[in-house]
Amino acid sequence: xxxxxxxxxxxxxxxxxxxxxxxxxxxxxxxxxxxxxxxxxxxxxxxxxxxxxxxxxxxxxxxxxxxxxxxxxxxxxxxxxxxxxxxxxxxxxxxxxxxxxxxxxxxxxxxxxxxxxxxxxxxxxxxxxxxxxxxxxxxxxxxxxxxxxxxxxxxxxxxxxxxxxxxxxxxxxxxxxxxxxxxxxxxxxxxxxxxxxxxxxxxxxxxxxxxxxxxxxxxxxxxxxxxxxxxxxxxxxxxxxxxxxxxxxxxxxxxxxxxxxxxxxxxxxxxxxxxxxxxxxxxxxxxxxxxxxxxxxxxxxxxxxxxxxxxxxxxxxx
Amino acid sequence: xxxxxxxxxxxxxxxxxxxxxxxxxxxxxxxxxxxxxxxxxxxxxxxxxxxxxxxxxxxxxxxxxxxxxxxxxxxxxxxxxxxxxxxxxxxxxxxxxxxxxxxxxxxxxxxxxxxxxxxxxxxxxxxxxxxxxxxxxxxxxxxxxxxxxxxxxxxxxxxxxxxxxxxxxxxxxxxxxxxxxxxxxxxxxxxxxxxxxxxxxxxxxxxxxxxxxxxxxxxxxxxxxxxxxxxxxxxxxxxxxxxxxxxxxxxxxxxxxxxxxxxxxxxxxxxxxxxxxxxxxxxxxxxxxxxxxxxxxxxxxxxxxxxxxxxxxxxxxxxxxxxxxxxxxxxxxxxxxxxxxxxxxxxxxxxxxxxxxxxxxxxxxxxxxxxxxxxxxxxxxxxxxxxxxxxxxxxxxxxxxxxxxxxxxxxxxxxxxxxxxxxxxxxxxxxxxxxxxxxxxxxxxxxxxxxxxxxxxxxxxxxxxxxxxxxxxxxxxxxxxxxxxxxxxxxxxxxxxxxxxxxxxxxxxxxxxxxxxxxxxxxxxxxxxxxxxxxxxxxxxxxxxxxxxxxxxxxxxxxxxxxxxxxxxxxxxxxxxxxxxxxxxxxxxxxxx
Numbered sequence: 001x002x003x004x005x006x007x008x009x010x011x012x013x014x015x016x017x018x019x020x021x022x023x024x025x026x027x028x029x030x031x032x033x034x035x036x037x038x039x040x041x042x043x044x045x046x047x048x049x050x051x052x053x054x055x056x057x058x059x060x061x062x063x064x065x066x067x068x069x070x071x072x073x074x075x076x077x078x079x080x081x082x083x084x085x086x087x088x089x090x091x092x093x094x095x096x097x098x099x100x101x102x103x104x105x106x107x108x109x110x111x112x113x114x115x116x117x118x119x120x121x122x123x124x125x126x127x128x129x130x131x132x133x134x135x136x137x138x139x140x141x142x143x144x145x146x147x148x149x150x151x152x153x154x155x156x157x158x159x160x161x162x163x164x165x166x167x168x169x170x171x172x173x174x175x176x177x178x179x180x181x182x183x184x185x186x187x188x189x190x191x192x193x194x195x196x197x198x199x200x201x202x203x204x205x206x207x208x209x210x211x212x213x214x215x216x217x218x219x220x221x222x223x224x225x226x227x228x229x230x231x232x233x234x235x236x237x238x239x240x241x242x243x244x245x246x247x248x249x250x251x252x253x254x255x256x257x258x259x260x261x262x263x264x265x266x267x268x269x270x271x272x273x274x275x276x277x278x279x280x281x282x283x284x285x286x287x288x289x290x291x292x293x294x295x296x297x298x299x300x301x302x303x304x305x306x307x308x309x310x311x312x313x314x315x316x317x318x
Numbered sequence: 319x320x321x322x323x324x325x326x327x328x329x330x331x332x333x334x335x336x337x338x339x340x341x342x343x344x345x346x347x348x349x350x351x352x353x354x355x356x357x358x359x360x361x362x363x364x365x366x367x368x369x370x371x372x373x374x375x376x377x378x379x380x381x382x383x384x385x386x387x388x389x390x391x392x393x394x395x396x397x398x399x400x401x402x403x404x405x406x407x408x409x410x411x412x413x414x415x416x417x418x419x420x421x422x423x424x425x426x427x428x429x430x431x432x433x434x435x436x437x438x439x440x441x442x443x444x445x446x447x448x449x450x451x452x453x454x455x456x457x458x459x460x461x462x463x464x465x466x467x468x469x470x471x472x473x474x475x476x477x478x479x480x481x482x483x484x485x486x487x488x489x490x491x492x493x494x495x496x497x498x499x500x501x502x503x504x505x506x507x508x509x510x511x512x513x514x515x516x517x518x519x520x521x522x523x524x525x526x527x528x529x530x531x532x533x534x535x536x537x538x539x540x541x542x543x544x545x546x547x548x549x550x551x552x553x554x555x556x557x558x559x560x561x562x563x564x565x566x567x568x569x570x571x572x573x574x575x576x577x578x579x580x581x582x583x584x585x586x587x588x589x590x591x592x593x594x595x596x597x598x599x600x601x602x603x604x605x606x607x608x609x610x611x612x613x614x615x616x617x618x619x620x621x622x623x624x625x626x627x628x629x630x631x632x633x634x635x636x637x638x639x640x641x642x643x644x645x646x647x648x649x650x651x652x653x654x655x656x657x658x659x660x661x662x663x664x665x666x667x668x669x670x671x672x673x674x675x676x677x678x679x680x681x682x683x684x685x686x687x688x689x690x691x692x693x694x695x696x697x698x699x700x701x702x703x704x705x706x707x708x709x710x711x712x713x714x715x716x717x718x719x720x721x722x723x724x725x726x727x728x729x730x731x732x733x734x735x736x737x738x739x740x741x742x743x744x745x746x747x748x749x750x751x752x753x754x755x756x757x758x759x760x761x762x763x764x765x766x767x768x769x770x771x772x773x774x775x776x777x778x779x780x781x782x783x784x785x786x787x788x789x790x791x792x793x794x795x796x797x798x799x800x801x802x803x804x805x806x807x808x809x810x811x812x813x814x815x816x817x818x819x820x821x822x823x824x825x826x827x828x829x830x831x832x833x834x835x836x837x838x839x840x841x842x843x844x845x846x847x848x849x850x851x852x853x854x855x856x857x858x859x860x861x862x863x864x865x866x867x868x869x870x871x872x873x874x875x876x877x878x879x880x881x882x883x884x885x886x887x888x889x890x891x892x893x894x895x896x897x898x899x900x901x902x903x904x905x906x907x908x909x910x911x
Contacts, residue, residue, distance in 0.1 A: 007554040008558065008560065011558040011563075012564055012565035015569065018565075156875040241616055251867060255609060255864060259608075262607050263607050268610065269609060269612075272872075273872055274617070284825075285818075287818075291817055291844070292817065294879075295879070296851055297850070297869060298626065298722075298724060298870060299629075299726070299883060300623065300626030302622045302624075303621055305620070305875055307876035308878055309878065311877070311878065
């Protein structure tokens with residue numbers, strides 16, 4: 001009896017220790033990545049408001065017509081709730097949006113990719129996008145269904161940037177040597193980057209479908225690796241005051257985080273006025289964000305914006 | 319037999335059997351055995367050739383004899399003394415080799431068998447003598463017996479002290495395999511110096527075993543012991559594996575809970591009482607600090623607040639927030655950090671005065687039943703001290719978020735000399751309807767004057783503790799009109815819940831009181847809430863900052879809002895183009911100003 005119970009206890013302890021070891025090993029790999037990502041960034045800033053105001057009327061009209069954003073949303077059937085929310089809310093503001101799904105779903109239109117692996121999905125989506133739309137759009141925005149994006153702010157951010165330059169923009173994270181854009185915050189590619197990407201995707205040495213040896217690399221890291229071979233580097237997007245405009249968390253989470261590090265004090269506002277994305281949202285939260293961003297406002301505050309974006313036709317939910 | 323009285327079904331653990339492994343037990347060096355057998359002993363043709371064997375068998379329990387070999391190997395789990403002990407107890411071997419049956423195979427073995435069934439081996443084997451043969455000769459019963467100790471590699475070797483050898487048991491040839499096992503067991507033991515084992519009294523079995531150890535053992539008992547020992551190791555291994563699986567699983571669960579960053583869906587707060595009960599507040603979202611979004615003035619350089627500032631001067635609003643000493647740090651603080659500063663005058667009303675916050679002391683008690691008292695006294699206080707400083711007097715809770723700019727826009731169309739008050743209008747109990755307390759309500763100057771006067775002249779009294787209902791009844795008595803606070807497109811502006819509860823279809827169940835209380839038809843989904851909403855209720859501290867950020871800071875650049883509040887009352891009559899045109903004209907006007 002005692003020998004059995006002792007062997008049982010030994011077994012429990014050993015199992016726990018082994019599991020802890022495995023988890024910590026895996027976690028340290030990730031943790032190491034997110035730790036230090038401060039000063040070796042490439043930063044890229046939003047245009048200054050005053051500069052924009054100085055544009056002439058004609059230039060403004062030109063600009064608002066020429067910046068066209070194509071949205072890629074990678075979905076899986078299990079994300080149906082989020083998918084529906086995205087479809088009903090912010091994705092209407094893209095010039096064109098398409099849902100790339102791992103498999104065909106009856107309820108919604110999507111481009112079926114027939115694979116469950118996110119990296120393979122991403123590759124296929126980018127390939128298809130390049131083939132079909134390389135002449136129609138200058139910017140390509142990829143997001144997950146848990147992300148809420150304000151396309152107008154994205155366009156403002158890209159206002160003075162030349163799409164024939166290789167841009168790869170988002171919320172960047174440094175993992176060892178690799179600086180990559182975190183997919184949760186949304187990934188923005190210029191047409192030049194997309195062109196280079198579609199070339200390197202053919203090269204299975206540099207950009208294989210199965211990257212990483214033991215641990216499978218996340219798809220956003222793989223993308224960064226592939227792009228690096230073509231000379232395209234990730235850049236962190238910030239506003240004029242240095243705040244991130246692509247966020248990988250929700251507003252509530254960011255507020256809590258900011259306050260928890262400084263309890264009993266008054267902290268600076270968490271987020272930019274020109275924020276483009278928030279992530280980690282439940283479908284309900286997307287509707288709340290939609291209302292809060294595009295509708296709820298204080299009377300009597302007006303802005304002189306260089307661009308004008310009209311609400312999409314045939315919808316009252318924006 | 320004592321050992322059958324064991325408590326529990328596990329065999330007693332007997333220590334000191336390092337060398338014993340189930341494997342060894344179960345896989346006797348059969349090859350050796352059989353070789354030995356074939357060399358040294360001749361197996362009887364089967365059956366029981368000798369008289370002694372038969373006698374032995376008679377002593378063998380029927381059931382065991384009836385079991386097929388395999389079953390017997392599985393063994394019983396009664397407590398049995400270890401092989402090592404038994405010899406000592408019986409003084410059979412260890413040195414007692416002499417006593418062993420060195421006798422020539424048949425006779426010696428046989429004789430031995432009779433005297434001590436199954437215990438001839440030790441000596442015999444140690445001697446490496448043909449005792450083994452004797453066993454064999456003893457006939458089928460011992461059939462296997464241990465291989466002669468002479469075969470060293472075999473566990474059975476080293477008769478050094480073990481001496482004990484497993485059973486010759488009486489089983490007929492059929493049970494040979496079992497015997498072989500036992501042989502192996504004995505062999506394993508035989509390798510070490512035999513010590514008097516320490517008997518641990520794990521349970522009664524052991525004691526019983528000890529008892530039985532003193533008796534001439536039935537061959538079967540030894541047999542059982544070996545089986546039990548091997549099965550025990552097996553059990554140990556099993557429990558070890560099981561334990562490690564459990565440990566791994568638990569640890570994995572813990573880690574996945576700790577490391578997971580899941581999207582937390584806010585608890586579904588359903589307030590079952592329309593009259594603003596706050597008892598169900600959770601402390602989960604209690605924030606310690608404050609956040610100041612206004613520090614980023616750089617981001618607002620292109621913001622034109624002229625109209626808002628004009629309204630600030632034109633429509634003076636005094637806000638008083640119903641709070642209490644226990645909520646100052648938890649809730650009122652966040653109100654103060656966000657929307658309260660936009661009032662022309664802000665007062666925090668509590669049962670006790672607090673000079674630091676500051677709060678006004680109303681000299682009441684705290685509690686839900688005191689709400690109306692607090693309201694009456696608060697309005698009285700405001701009338702006494704600040705009547706001339708404002709045109710409109712807004713009451714809010716410490717979990718209400720009020721958008722003052724939109725309130726001013728709503729009230730700008732009315733005169734403060736009108737006896738009117740606004741809020742989220744409910745229809746029951748009062749003919750003209752009454753305003754929900756939680757969503758907040760605002761009284762005109764005239765309305766306040768009449769209200770205070772009514773208590774002096776006893777037109778109204780503290781008729782009930784349900785604050786909003788009682789106030790609504792009083793308002794009706796003193797002829798203050800219950801106004802329609804909806805915007806020009808008919809959407810509600812005062813909200814008794816947070817935006818999520820109104821915006822999500824199906825969030826509030828159809829049986830909820832809310833649907834029956836609304837004066838105007840209640841809408842859920844995007845049509846629920848005006849773009850120029852005035853208030854939300856049940857707003858926790860994080861949501862206070864969240865709303866502040868969404869309303870006053872985050873905005874879609876260049877976006878032309880669909881709803882234009884400055885159009886004439888019936889926007890449906892105008893085409894969309896016209897609306898846009900008006901919008902552009904308005905923008906131009908503003909730029910010129």
